[in-house]
Structures are given as structure tokens and as C-alpha cells.
Amino acid sequence: MSCIVQKFGGTSVADVERIRNVARHALRARAAGHDVVLVVSAMAGETNRLLGLVRAVSPTPSEREQDVVLATGEQVAVGLVALAVQAEGGEATSFLGHQIRIVTDAVHGKARIQHIDAGALDQALRAGRVAVVAGFQGTDETGNITTLGRGGSDTTAVALAAALHADACEIYTDVLGVYTADPNVCPAARKLDRISYEEMLELASLGAKVLQIRSVEFAMKYRVPLWVKSSFTEDPGTLVCREDAAMEQVVVSGIAQDRNEARLSLREVPDRPGVAARIFGALADRHIVVDIIVQTPPRGGRSDVSFTVTKADFAAARQVMAEVAAELGIAAVESDDRIAKVSIVGLGMRNHAGVAAKMFQVLAAEGVNIQMISTSEIKVSCVVDEKCTELAVRSLHSAFGLDASASTEVRA
């Protein structure tokens, strides 16, 4: 008997009727002979409602107590989904993070899963029950409730699939699968049938919101076949899996944009050992994740350092940098939160020269100014003015042959 983990997000459990749909969906999979683990998020809107209560009580809430409040969203959802499975004639048991020992580190609000004790789940599955697991939450070593951050339920699902050696992990969303670009930004975007873990990881990192990055990392590490599917259609969706020869032939698989970053630039930073460590160490101490970092070559003993952080961390990062600037004698801290990062991703880049150059040419031809550049083996990212986002994505999508109307793949 095969085992499937199915994850349903907040919109899929937004009301009683949708909760019943999830229950019926799970029971169809059971009827088809699968062991079924459901991972569910809080009902749509619930996490924001709870966050509103927290903020009303305290503008600077303790992260431990905020997690205590937020974790209730998933707890309500698993209870209701288990009840719905029972109401549809099936058997089900709900499980919370502390009940199956989803042990995380103690970084509240951004915790990372370290260990799962799948024993209780195994027992429920062997008894023919649907196991309904609360996504997004765990406990640290001492039993404090932790949450994994937005989208954390994807990670819960993949981690459970890995722990249970499941045959597949299916992530149900309100879109058909993974697209070549965000259809809201680029009307010519196409759904992909397959994509490699590596490409998906880059796309997720670069702002494609269909999967949480950490969940893709887990899936890649433990070789979990990961499906992105729609809750509302029978479309087979997109399979995220190991790369194969055919994938290497495609130079650019997708375009991503991310409006959720902000840029800080430190002017005339003293060029001596330990300065960069001090700057980024101060940010790391506050658990602020830095994305792109660019440093100019030093001139006159000074260089400029620019980096991007998420908009949520922008205010905190500015405060930290003001302190660091005073300490290190940095001339000025500039900041800009009206930027966007536009990226092209593809396994084929590894074997094709000139992909980055082509990207810069396309943007130049459209008059889009590039503020920062970052590259990896399979992606190129450019930071541009936020208002150029759509123009940049659409022109790159077309230039790299991804438009739905394109009949053949275009190579660089």
C-alpha cells in the first residue's frame, strides 16, 4: 500500500463546504488504496485575524507568545477536517506539532524542522485512519510552541512525506501548478508539466510563491516526488522531481519576480578585514535574512556595500545599520524599498553561454535600468525599479521563448 501526503492551504479549508471537499478528496485517495496523511493550514484569513489581535495587544509582541496564538489557526483546521472525514464516513485522527514531536529549533516565527517522530502517525495509518496534521507548527526541545513562518505548511507536508517514506507529496493550491511566470504579471505564462528541484528552488527563492523554499529543499534532499496541484480541478498539475536529460535542453524554464525586497546601500565603508563580518553578523544576530550582496572594489580605502532584505525586515535592518554605521564610521546608509528583483531560471544555463548577456540586452532594449545583479549556476537576477516589474518579466518571457504561443523552444 502506498502512502500519500496531501497538503491543503488556507483557501482550500476556508469554509465548511471546502472542508468537506478536502475530506472527500482524502477519502477518494483512500478508496484508491493509499494511506493518506492530510496537512492543513489555518482557514483563510484566520492567521491575519490572530495577528491583528496580537498587534492590538502589543506593537512589539514576544515571538514565543505570538506563536502560541498563531498556532491555534491550524489547530482549529485539523480538528474540523478530522470531523469532516468522520462525517463523510471515514476514520480520522488529528495531530498537533507536540503530539507527533515535530521538533524544531527555537527560532520562533521562522523555526526549522529538525526531527519528526512518525510513530503515532504510522499507527493511525495502519489502523486505516486518515491522519490530519497541523501544518506550520512544531515544538522546540523544551516544549515551547514554534511556527515555521508563512508557507510553513508546505514544509510540514514534505518533511512528513520524508519521515514516512511516502510515495508522493501533493501540494494543493488555487493555481494549476508551476508556471513559467506569474500569470497575473505575464498573461502569456504557461503551466509546466515537470520541473527539477534545483529550478524550483531557484524560482521559490526568487519570489514564485507557489511553494515555500524550505519545502523544496526538503523534497530535494530526501528525493520526495512533489506535486503542485489545483484543489478545484482534475488537472494533473506540475511534478517537481530530479532533473533528467530533457530538462537540460531548456535554457530558461521560468521567470520570477519579487517585489517583497528592499535595498540598503552603505556608502564609503572602510576597507579593512572584519568589516563585512560585522555588518552581516549584526543582521544575522537579529535573524534578518540577506539576499543579494554587492560590494564595489575599494577606492581610497573605502568601498560601497549594497544588499537586499525582505520588506518585513526593512525597518529592523535600517536600525541595525544605523548602529553599525556609527560604530564603523560609514559615511551614509541609503535605502530604497521600491525595488523589484526579476530573475531567469533554467538548468540549461549551465551549458549555454551568453544567457546573462541576453537578459541584460533585453532589459536595456526596454529601457529598464539594472541596479544590482546576482547570478548562480542556473539563474540570473536583476534588481530594477519596482514600476518596471511587468515590463521586465513580459519581455524576458517572450525573448526566452516561453510565451504560450511559442511553438518551439528558443535557445540562447
Added chain:
Amino acid sequence: MSCIVQKFGGTSVADVERIRNVARHALRARAAGHDVVLVVSAMAGETNRLLGLVRAVSPTPSEREQDVVLATGEQVAVGLVALAVQAEGGEATSFLGHQIRIVTDAVHGKARIQHIDAGALDQALRAGRVAVVAGFQGTDETGNITTLGRGGSDTTAVALAAALHADACEIYTDVLGVYTADPNVCPAARKLDRISYEEMLELASLGAKVLQIRSVEFAMKYRVPLWVKSSFTEDPGTLVCREDAAMEQVVVSGIAQDRNEARLSLREVPDRPGVAARIFGALADRHIVVDIIVQTPPRGGRSDVSFTVTKADFAAARQVMAEVAAELGIAAVESDDRIAKVSIVGLGMRNHAGVAAKMFQVLAAEGVNIQMISTSEIKVSCVVDEKCTELAVRSLHSAFGLDASASTEVRA
């Protein structure tokens, strides 16, 4: 340093402003030199909202999953109260049932506390923190979430006070304390300064809703001084404590009424050994609590058996009795859910004759028909037609000298 447990109900944490009041209240007690443990209920209306969701998903919900959903109400409240204490400049940590091992039996929805591991609480208190504990919930031996039933937060508070050897347990409510009768029913009712555990236990059992019965049992067993106070005034409230000589002088301390019961009468029950055991065993198997039981002396090998259950258990009790009646050859099962139980309670009854007779005379003089009678050492209860409730309570309150205008205690 003394230790105080303060319990705040749903109306005391109904919104952000009231939550701040609770936090300030706790910090005043800390400033006065006390270790403070707060026990809080779900925000007013929240438990009913959650119950509504449960019922919408399943008309016959599994009690395990219902408890998973309901327990979130208190979880949200403790997180918010802890945040409010912090926002007011104090230090606080929230604790859930599974974090301080409030171990209960496995009777979901009506669980009884068996053990509390106060270690983690002690540690927080020693560090100068306000401990904010979720009322109403625990876990069974295997980690399933349980709830204690309506009013269960009172029991959590008293059980914690016992486990911590606290100097006092203060129950904050929306009334000034314990009254001689329900002021909504009897305008002449007076607040009591002190009342014995035994009397309070009878009053709570008899329908006075100010404290949950189980909490009074706990307080009596562990000699916890129990204060009933108002969240909204500085009135000292009512102290529930061990009886003293003065208390014995008062024949009737209070009048209680309970409209929440229903009566079942079994006609012509065969008079043979084991029949009563079968009838009440069947009810116990379904966790239906029976209150008053009356059996007529057998005539012609048959007797009538009547008993009362709560209205919530009425439908289930009727169903069980229909089965039992068929099995035992009982002639008929009659039922009536439009009844009320009116009771007089007082330690002084132990030493005064004729108290019950006086009660029956007072009711007869008002034309109130008595359907069932039940007595104990310190109370007399009569089941009457529901529509006579106010008349019965007011006339007894006056006849036993409890009216606010009465200048002297009247003895029977």
C-alpha cells in the same frame, strides 16, 4: 513571598482593553509582593463560535476532535494576556495544558484533573514572571487534548492553587460575589461575605452558576481559600472557606434554582434485584449524570422510578431509557423538560428541626405543587413546574429571613 492564583473568565478577557486590565491587575498584585499565576478562559463568545464551526461540520462530532478545536479558545487568550503583561512592562510566560502536564482522565468534554506537574510554573514564578495558564484544558496520559467542561477554568485555577500550595485562589467574575439567591430571579438577594465549602458545594450543585462544582470540591479537599470577586469593582467579594461556629447559627444561607434539568419517570418497573443497577448503569455508560432519584415503594411487584438529568443529556437519556424499558418490560417512559429545581442550603439545618416542613408549607401557601423532593444534611430540594421558579425562590428567600431589608437572622 505569597502566591496567588487569579482566574479571569471570558467576559474579563472579552476584548483588548479588558485584556490590558487583567494584565494591570496581575501586575498590581506582583507589585504588592505576590507571586501571581493567572488562569484565563477563552474570550467571551469564542467557545460558542468554535462550537458552531464544529456543529456545522458534523452534527455528531467526535469528542476528541471537538476538544482539539475548543482548546484553541484558551490558547489564544493566554498568548494575548501574556503579551499584555509584557506590554505593561512586566514579564510573563503562557502555559498550555500539555506544557505543565495538567493530566486528566480521557473523558473528552468532561475530563477530570488527576495530576499537575507544577515544576515549570515554579521556575517561571521564581524568575519573577507572571505565569499565564490556559484554563479548561489538559491532556490525557497519551497526549490527547481534553477539556474539563463549561466552567472548567475555575477547576484549573483551584487545582493549580492546590498544586502550588498557593495562599489564595481568586475567581474574578461579573458579579460581586456569592449571593443568597440569584439577583436576576430574586431582587432582594444579598451578597454573602463568607460561606463554607459545604454550603458553596451544595449551592453550586443546585444551580448557582458562580463557581463550578468541581472547583469547590478541589478547594475543600485541599483547603484552598477561595475568593469570588468582581473584575470591575474593588468590593472584597465572598470568601469560601472552612466552616466556623458563626456559620452554624444561620439555618438557611442561600436559595438556588436550576432550570437546566429534565425529569424522566419509568412506570411499573419490575421489582427485582439488579433492575436499578441496569437502569442507572446504562446511563453511566453514556456518561449521563443523574441528579435526583426517587423510587416509590413496590406494589404488586412493580414500582415507579423517577430521576432528573441535565437538559443537554435529556435526548440521550430518553433514548437509553427506551432501550432499557424494552429490555426490562417497563410499562412506560414519561418525560418532562419544563421543570425547575428549587433548593434551600444551610449548615444550620444540621441542628434545626422542621426546616424541610417549613419549606413545603411556604410553597403550599403560594400554590406551588411539588413533583419530587431530595434532601441532604444541609439542603432540601424540590422539583416544581418551571413557571413557578421565581415565585418559589422569592417566597423562600423572604420566609427564611434572607431579604436585604431583613434586619435580623430568622431561625426556623
